[in-house]
Amino acid sequence: MASLSTPACCGTSKAAELLQLSVGTVQSLVDKKILLAWITQGGHRRISLESIQNYQLQQQKLPALERLMSERLKVMVVDDDAVTRHLLQDTCLSAHPHVDCCAMSSAIEALLHLPVFKPHIMLIDLLMPKVDGWELVKRLQQNEDFSKLQIITLSALSLAELKDRGGPPVGSRLIAKPVDLGWLRGYLVGLLAPQAWA
Structure with a gap:
């Protein structure tokens, strides 16, 4: 039986599940002292359930405008062709005021910027x-x-040709080029529904 003095807690993965955030984001919240956490004798990180609940309440109490401004849909375009890259970026940015988009010319450049930009969608x-x-x-x-x-x-x-190369990557959605820009705009607007991409 747990001691009455031991606060209710959970691991990082469970906290991420409860908050619907990535493990990395939860770790960032801990580092910023937004979530209360400690390390057990066994070396495991434990996060206070009370601090998780408090964080959830704070997010719910955000004014509507502030919440909208913080909930921007982030898109990263990765294409070595400059014309296509800029066309897709411009289309994403013009789709909705709450869409942010950055464009990378290579996979290596994308991997370097991912931890900073933290996109919700990648093209x-x-x-x-x-x-x-x-x-x-x-x-x-x-x-x-x-x-x-x-x-x-x-x-x-x-x-x-795709079949000869093993087919499109599993877990991704394949879109033929040239991309239907009207479809792309509609897709992004649809994703801006509450919690669709959180």
Whole structure:
């Protein structure tokens, strides 16, 4: 039986599940002292359930405008073709006032910026030099911090050509190039519904 002096707590993964955030974000909240946490003798991090509940209440009490301003949908475009890259970025930015979009010219550049920008959605060209779209998607799916990331892969290859290369990456949504910009705008606007991408 637990001691009455022991506060109710949970691990980082459970806290992330309760808050609907990534493990990395929860760790950041702990580092900023927003969530109360401590390390057990066994070396495990424990987070106070009371501090989790308090954080949830604070988020619910945010004024509507402040909440909207904090809930921006972040999109990252990764394409080595400059014209396509900028066209997709402009389309994303013009889709809705609460969409942020950055554009990267390579998978390596994208991987370097991911921890800073923290996108909710990535548009990834499959055919890129050095590290291609298949490899980038694989690396993303191996990282728990990006478990909620929505991945859209882009390709001008025919279905037969894609099949020869092993098909589109599992867990991604394949869109043919050139991208239907009207569809992209509608897709982003639809995702701005409350909690759709949190």
